Every structure is written in structure tokens, then in C-alpha cells.
Amino acid sequence: xxxxxxxxxxxxxxxxxxxxxxxxxxxxxxxxxxxxxxxxxxxxxxxxxxxxxxxxxxxxxxxxxxxxxxxxxxxxxxxxxxxxxxxxxxxxxxxxxxxxxxxxxxxxxxxxxxxxxxxxxxxxxxxxxxxxxxxxxxxxxxxxxxxxxxxxxxxxxxxxxxxxxxxxxxxxxxxxxxxxxxxxxxxxxxxxxxxxxxxxxxxxxxxxxxxxxxxxxxxxxxxxxxx
Numbered sequence: 001x002x003x004x005x006x007x008x009x010x011x012x013x014x015x016x017x018x019x020x021x022x023x024x025x026x027x028x029x030x031x032x033x034x035x036x037x038x039x040x041x042x043x044x045x046x047x048x049x050x051x052x053x054x055x056x057x058x059x060x061x062x063x064x065x066x067x068x069x070x071x072x073x074x075x076x077x078x079x080x081x082x083x084x085x086x087x088x089x090x091x092x093x094x095x096x097x098x099x100x101x102x103x104x105x106x107x108x109x110x111x112x113x114x115x116x117x118x119x120x121x122x123x124x125x126x127x128x129x130x131x132x133x134x135x136x137x138x139x140x141x142x143x144x145x146x147x148x149x150x151x152x153x154x155x156x157x158x159x160x161x162x163x164x165x166x167x168x169x170x171x172x173x174x175x176x177x178x179x180x181x182x183x184x185x186x187x188x189x190x191x192x193x194x195x196x197x198x199x200x201x202x203x204x205x206x207x208x209x210x211x212x213x214x215x216x217x218x219x220x221x222x223x224x225x226x227x
Contacts, residue, residue, distance in 0.1 A: 006079030
């Protein structure tokens, strides 16, 4: 019998993008999965109503911040395996199935190839940087990754005291237990909205380098939300 995989999606005012993300999860070849949408209490749009069309596990989270919201969702997850996914990111239909195979074979976590839905040379440079480091099994900025609930808990969960480079931080702690897997055969397709301005592109490149170097309290955001 297949093991249950819990997908945790933090969301704050994501009505314009989250439906495509949830549809991609409904097309997964692997079952069983449970989809947990953890909605930040500050959300004011129709995120909750849209999410409830696809899952009955929509949480209105009293805490604030993406890391705290992810932790809240993970603590109610029933799956032995966990996948964290941004609300603006679609996954290829075989991603979860491949991830389960990698976890069953001894990897402690993993991630798929990143594809930004744009032809912008600037954003494609960000994409190349991400995939280069991830292909080395290196903890780096990523919009989705999977691990076991055991390793997630042993790692200390998401650090709610930092809001920049938090993906690098938790992946580094998980990687202390073993190897991370880069799945080039699967992909996540994500929004380029964070990099649509030149200033944000510069923030992303320098911020990613600083986060990779281990600096947790960055002098300015490496990735800023841009509507």
C-alpha cells in the first residue's frame, strides 16, 4: 500500500494563482495524497473559497508569516512524507511519485527542476542559477521540496525567526541526515512575479548568493513580493 503524502501550501491573498497549483496536484499519478492549504489570517481575498473546491483541509492559520504557516500545516499533516509547495507553483504529474521513490531509496529529501513561466532573460538567469546549485544536491532557494515527516521534525521544522533564506536554512538542516536528490525528469513551473523589476532581479541574485554563503539576516530582501 502506498504511503500518504501531505502537501502543505502556505497562502496569503493568492486567489489569482492558487487554483492552477491545486489543479496540477489533482493530476498527480501518485496516490494517496492530502492537500493542506494553510491560509495566513491576513488574507482578504477569495483564496479560502477557491481552495475549498479542491480540498477539505483548508486551515485559517492564526499565526503570521510563511514559515509559521508551513509549520502549522505540517503539524496537522497525516502523511509520513511531506511536500512543501508555494501557492503560485504547478508541479508535473509525476513529481510526487518520483519523490516517493527517492525517499524510499534512502534520500532524505529532494526537489524538481525549476521552470519560470516567462521568456525574460533576467528571470531565466535566475532559473539557471537555481537549477545549477540544486543539481549538485546543494541546499538552495526553491519553491517546493519534499522530505519525510521524521526528518522534518528532527531538523527542528521551519525557523520562524527568519523570513529570508528560510528554504536554504531548513534544507541545510535536513541534509545533515543524508543526501538531497535533484529530479531533472520532473519540474515545477512557477510564477516570475518576484523578478519583474530590475531592482528585484538584483536583489534575487545577490540575496541568493548571500543566503547560500550562510548569511541569515540579509541586509535587504533577496526576493520581494511584487504584484
